[in-house]
Amino acid sequence: MYRSIQSQEWKDDAVADDEAKVKTRRGRADGEISRGRILDAATEIAAERGYEGTSISAVRAKCGLPSSSIYWHFKDKDALLAAVIERSFTTWLSAWELPDEGSPIERAESLAVQTAKAVLDSPDFLRLGLMLALERRPVEPQARARFLEVRDEAQRLFGEGLLSMVPGLSQAQLRELTTYALAGSDGLFIAKEIGGDSVDLVALLTVHARAVIDHAARMLAEGAEDSAS
Amino acid sequence: MYRSIQSQEWKDDAVADDEAKVKTRRGRADGEISRGRILDAATEIAAERGYEGTSISAVRAKCGLPSSSIYWHFKDKDALLAAVIERSFTTWLSAWELPDEGSPIERAESLAVQTAKAVLDSPDFLRLGLMLALERRPVEPQARARFLEVRDEAQRLFGEGLLSMVPGLSQAQLRELTTYALAGSDGLFIAKEIGGDSVDLVALLTVHARAVIDHAARMLAEGAEDSAS
Amino acid sequence: MYRSIQSQEWKDDAVADDEAKVKTRRGRADGEISRGRILDAATEIAAERGYEGTSISAVRAKCGLPSSSIYWHFKDKDALLAAVIERSFTTWLSAWELPDEGSPIERAESLAVQTAKAVLDSPDFLRLGLMLALERRPVEPQARARFLEVRDEAQRLFGEGLLSMVPGLSQAQLRELTTYALAGSDGLFIAKEIGGDSVDLVALLTVHARAVIDHAARMLAEGAEDSAS
Amino acid sequence: MYRSIQSQEWKDDAVADDEAKVKTRRGRADGEISRGRILDAATEIAAERGYEGTSISAVRAKCGLPSSSIYWHFKDKDALLAAVIERSFTTWLSAWELPDEGSPIERAESLAVQTAKAVLDSPDFLRLGLMLALERRPVEPQARARFLEVRDEAQRLFGEGLLSMVPGLSQAQLRELTTYALAGSDGLFIAKEIGGDSVDLVALLTVHARAVIDHAARMLAEGAEDSAS
């Protein structure tokens, strides 16, 4: 049944490159594999073009499966993008390792370098996530909600790590500190996206790590003063 | 002919409540007014939904003018969004005033407060701009290019201000410093967008201002060391 | 721009017959005319295939206007079909003339003949309407609601006519009588649809007219008895 | 592998509540049971939405069996709906019992009451059947053909019953009489569907029964006259 391949050649135009990669030719293609291919394609496109910009037909062209197969695996576009977030986050998280020795500054710098690496290695997660986070459409997509959830989870985990470096912080202080830390990382990611090679991400994240630690120290000092008076 | 009344009523239904069509009925409607109404609508929608999410017909529905009128005022969607960026930036810039007295820290803190104000007062410019900045579509929209230009311009201006506070910085150092400063502001804007009332933007931007000044001081110190050795 | 005609030739297949009838060639085609052509096509198709069976693309093929033009004139498929009902009813109603002389039986028979004529001349209205009436989908279409409304209006008008023939009926009796009268007409319409030429609609409707009048007489007699006792 | 649980859950979501999947898990599920569940679901949906409105996937969602299983039991959608008609008709027929004593009027009234009961108890058969009967699509579905057949059979049977009450009618007269009788029943069914509780089906069918008997009497009288002259 090669006509099916032929008959759509024209559809792809600019994206034909990826077409018909793996297809186990008509049948019994393992569902998990297909699901994975769809997610790969969707991740790539969504990270480039955002939620609205990710058309099912672009995903189809990139993964080689017909749109209807995409809908067999995912309820709708929203569910697909939520799954993209889900999977990217898992990958993303696994790239991390909390350093457990060295001075606070050293540890923070290690985290900075890890962040830089994670960001540079797989920028898709953050790029898509931040785009989703910025959107404010009337009916919030599941995908956005899921990103905010996993982001929150990440912030919590990061807070725990920070607490082991700089003990004595209250919950509120920890929240403020991690918010500031993440903000720096988000902002620097954007700067890198805009500035490209002219931005030294490792250096800037290191600067930021120091700023975070400095602020933590200042917080503790103030706290000590308060309780001394 | 009651039908003619009925027949197209539905077109703006969902938004009919919005902005009672001001049209100077039967006289030549003032072009500038129409243009303004279109830009208002487009700004609001684009800041909520990004580039792809901004459909001409959504703009039509919000501003009450027919699509063809939008095309009379703007060449195409891209030009419309570029104009949105343009106008928003002007508004945005006018909110700023470089402080010219006080210690560097004091001046930096004043800037931090101004930034917080600008961000809270008209978040549309940044929200849309950052969405555009994050996108990576094959053919770059004018709107995105324009945002990057005005952002660069802003960064230059900000650099000048910074130099007057902390003289002696090299061009490269200044670039690094302003990149870091802007990154913090971008990241904190996003944190505020996500966290809402639980995020104290003024406080965090103040923290960041101090971090920037600290880093500038450190740079100068290192520079001095270098030239001393 | 003849390519547009060519380029879709294949789409129509079985329905190409009607294509490209009137089109004032690219521009300034009067809106009312187009609207009418769409309604004509939709009426014909809907009367054959019912609500779900009426695809926009079948309407497009029959009226020669692209789907997007159909959506310019009608909000959605539902509104289109509601408009079909609306217009058909107007036509339908105008075919009637209440007889004002002769005995009740004669007048009723005149109405029977008129009904037969209306049904045979333009069966579209009733066929579509009854299909809609029978449907029970979870979210009721506007089109169905509109049919029920106009049907109710018709029943009321018919009741008035009946009252002038057989005065003295109570409102409840009138309602029962018209319900029965309409039911016979609906049922006989269906019988005619099924049986084709083997069903003599005029004869059967005449039989029914007599049955209605007989029942009315019986009602009055009972009423008289009741008040006498 | 928590994902596998998540991944397709949504498929019947909207109806998950419905009919807890009875499947005799892990043992050979009894084919007849599955077939029955499919027919139940299809009957319900088809009676609500008609032929086109009955999608295989709606049936799948309601009966809990995958679409491919539906195709294992039925050749295609058309065969499924024909089977629905078949089964519903059997149920329907079994509800009838020809009265064999009493005056013609009494017997006719007994039939009227039985009809009312049948209609009120299982309206699905008639509702779907009438929808099918009204449709006029280019390629007639088996399901419609089957309905017309069983309806014809029913009309014949009813004719026989009528003949035993009112002997002496010619075949042609019998045909006319049963056509009128059925038309009344169809029409009153529709009236009941539209009017709900405001329509007293038993009363109206009784009125109709009398009308039918009256007409039969008139026919016989005319026939006698004719042959007398």
Add this chain to the structure above:
DNA sequence: AATGAATGAGGATTCATTCAT
């Protein structure tokens, strides 16, 4: 007897845009 996966065709609807007036 049953089902997970796939698939091409077609569904309704919206898109950005144009053009005659």
Add this chain to the structure above:
DNA sequence: AATGAATGAATCCTCATTCAT
């Protein structure tokens, strides 16, 4: 300066159906 009408391409998603297991 503005707009009613139109339009081809694209949108998301559902359709009926098939096939290997």
